[in-house]
Amino acid sequence: MSVPRGEIFGFLGPNGAGKTTAIKLFLGLAHPTSGQASILGAPPSDLDMRRRVGYLPELFRFQDWLTAREVLELHCTLASVARARRRTAIDDVLELVGLRERGDDRVASYSKGMQQRLGLGVALVAEPEIVFLDEPTSALDPLGRREVRDVLRAVKSRGATVFLNSHLLSEVEQVCDRVAIIDRGRVVGGGDLADLLGRSTRVRIRLAEASPDAAAIAARFGRVEQIGALTLLVDGIADAKTPDLVRALAAAGARILAVAGETPTLEERFLNLLAEPDDAAADNR
Amino acid sequence: MPLLIIARLTLFELVRRRVVGAVAALTAICVGLTGWAFYKLHEFSLAHSSAAAGGGEEAMANAMQVILLAHMFGMVLAVGGAFLAAPSIASDIESGIALAILPRPLRRRDVVLGRFLGLAVAIGAYVFITGALEFSVIHAITGYAPPHPAAALAYISSGAVVLLALGIAGSTRFSPIAVGIVCVALYGVAWIAQVADAVATAYHNGAIRTACTIVSLIVPTGGLWRGAIFSLEPTLMVAASAQLTVNPITVTSPPTHAYLIWTALWVAGMLVAAIASFERRDV
Numbered sequence: 001m002s003v004p005r006g007e008i009f010g011f012l013g014p015n016g017a018g019k020t021t022a023i024k025l026f027l028g029l030a031h032p033t034s035g036q037a038s039i040l041g042a043p044p045s046d047l048d049m050r051r052r053v054g055y056l057p058e059l060f061r062f063q064d065w066l067t068a069r070e071v072l073e074l075h076c077t078l079a080s081v082a083r084a085r086r087r088t089a090i091d092d093v094l095e096l097v098g099l100r101e102r103g104d105d106r107v108a109s110y111s112k113g114m115q116q117r118l119g120l121g122v123a124l125v126a127e128p129e130i131v132f133l134d135e136p137t138s139a140l141d142p143l144g145r146r147e148v149r150d151v152l153r154a155v156k157s158r159g160a161t162v163f164l165n166s167h168l169l170s171e172v173e174q175v176c177d178r179v180a181i182i183d184r185g186r187v188v189g190g191g192d193l194a195d196l197l198g199r200s201t202r203v204r205i206r207l208a209e210a211s212p213d214a215a216a217i218a219a220r221f222g223r224v225e226q227i228g229a230l231t232l233l234v235d236g237i238a239d240a241k242t243p244d245l246v247r248a249l250a251a252a253g254a255r256i257l258a259v260a261g262e263t264p265t266l267e268e269r270f271l272n273l274l275a276e277p278d279d280a281a282a283d284n285r
Numbered sequence: 286m287p288l289l290i291i292a293r294l295t296l297f298e299l300v301r302r303r304v305v306g307a308v309a310a311l312t313a314i315c316v317g318l319t320g321w322a323f324y325k326l327h328e329f330s331l332a333h334s335s336a337a338a339g340g341g342e343e344a345m346a347n348a349m350q351v352i353l354l355a356h357m358f359g360m361v362l363a364v365g366g367a368f369l370a371a372p373s374i375a376s377d378i379e380s381g382i383a384l385a386i387l388p389r390p391l392r393r394r395d396v397v398l399g400r401f402l403g404l405a406v407a408i409g410a411y412v413f414i415t416g417a418l419e420f421s422v423i424h425a426i427t428g429y430a431p432p433h434p435a436a437a438l439a440y441i442s443s444g445a446v447v448l449l450a451l452g453i454a455g456s457t458r459f460s461p462i463a464v465g466i467v468c469v470a471l472y473g474v475a476w477i478a479q480v481a482d483a484v485a486t487a488y489h490n491g492a493i494r495t496a497c498t499i500v501s502l503i504v505p506t507g508g509l510w511r512g513a514i515f516s517l518e519p520t521l522m523v524a525a526s527a528q529l530t531v532n533p534i535t536v537t538s539p540p541t542h543a544y545l546i547w548t549a550l551w552v553a554g555m556l557v558a559a560i561a562s563f564e565r566r567d568v
Binding site: 024027028029030031047048050051053055057059060061062063065066074075077078079080119122 | 287290294298301302380381382384385386387388389390391392565567568
């Protein structure tokens with residue numbers, strides 16, 4: 001799996017698939033039993049690389065006896081942000097995550113959502129070239145989620161890469177350029193988001209009268225779900241193959257009343273990929 | 286330098302969490318109470334001492350009081366060191382603070398050594414400030430000063446640093462409560478071994494003495510305790526101690542140079558073990 005620079009990359013998978021573990025492996029927080037990772041062209045243990053990386057963990061806490069400004073100052077110091085630039089960087093990031101007014105308050109007084117905003121600020125304060133965000137909106141209300149989406153787009157606009165680990169597929173669908181879907185530690189699908197959704201259309205066929213062979217013929221083009229005697233739902237068929245399906249049905253004597261193409265949502269595509277048997281999933285790796 | 290950043294953060298945490306304030310208040314109360322006790326002792330001595338005994342009797346009484354005080358101080362310090370060290374790494378891992386810090390450009394050894402340095406500086410500063418205050422108060426009231434106060438304080442703080450290193454090493458793998466209990470238990474074993482050694486010496490029991498020597502090598506706080514007591518004993522008391530058959534409170538000789546070198550190596554080894562353990566651990 002590789003992630004191109006300057007994109008927002010969605011990393012998806014069911015609970016326990018290994019999303020958080022993968023990020024921990026990339027950042028040297030966990031040790032791999034096999035395989036290797038390279039971030040910005042360097043191994044996870046490379047300190048210079050880590051200066052250029054930001055990370056928002058899923059389950060984390062900051063030192064609650066510090067103020068938000070002090071937390072950000074600490075991370076600026078650790079990331080070797082120039083002393084002259086720190087104040088501006090901290091002010092800017094507090095503004096960005098909506099904590100400007102609460103920057104001098106102790107973290108202990110923050111709500112969960114505010115702590116997540118601060119976590120996003122910490123991940124971004126050193127202007128990283130790549131930022132790993134593990135469920136960055138899980139504690140936020142809808143307004144907060146929209147703000148985070150705007151922040152991610154702003155990060156992308158300055159050329160940085162965003163590695164977004166999320167199970168909120170609607171969020172991913174709105175901001176990501178590419179995705180990878182993993183299950184039980186293996187990539188089972190992914191690629192360009194538009195392609196992923198576009199190339200896996202679904203066709204709904206309504207027949208004028210029941211045809212005994214129609215379902216079998218349609219099964220050659222995709223997964224078939226028969227709804228009543230007169231409707232077939234053919235899933236996973238490419239756009240270009242739809243005319244061939246119609247032709248094959250007509251040749252078999254089926255009387256077609258209507259053909260309607262449908263684009264599945266990312267959630268449907270996600271569920272389909274996870275439902276595929278292992279050999280089918282392997283083709284997507 | 287990341288190590289110094291972590292050390293400074295550790296010291297700052299002690300201030301912000303009001304550890305420093307609470308300890309300062311308790312110390313002020315303790316110094317006040319002991320000062321009052323020494324004053325009463327001095328007053329009693331002035332009223333009842335015979336001309337023949339002169340000031341020697343009071344000096345011995347004061348020396349014994351100071352030694353008992355050092356016992357209490359050393360124990361509180363060692364237990365305090367253990368309880369400061371026990372959560373130092375473990376609670377950062379449990380709470381998720383480590384997840385935010387470790388991806389930054391710092392080595393895990395910076396975290397271990399920074400924590401150790403910060404806590405060691407805090408303990409050392411506390412020992413020397415409190416010790417200097419206590420000795421000054423005693424001297425002002427009674428005119429008595431122990432023979433080697435700085436050496437005594439160095440031994441006492443070294444004992445706490447030994448438990449600090451042990452606590453930090455344990456903290457990289459085990460929960461704070463488990464580490465705290467183990468450290469205090471080992472400190473108690475080491476202390477009892479020193480007392481048992483004195484008894485075994487009096488009764489010429491080689492097996493017990495060997496066992497006590499092994500314990501003092503495994504947990505070198507007992508030997509440092511001997512050094513602290515010896516530094517506080519006037520020459521007269523050392524001579525008197527040598528005459529006693531069984532003497533678990535005072536000592537007749539300081540720890541050897543070899544023992545001190547072993548203790549330094551022990552602390553270094555414990556820190557190396559802590560670093561190795563933390564570096565191998567998934568966070």
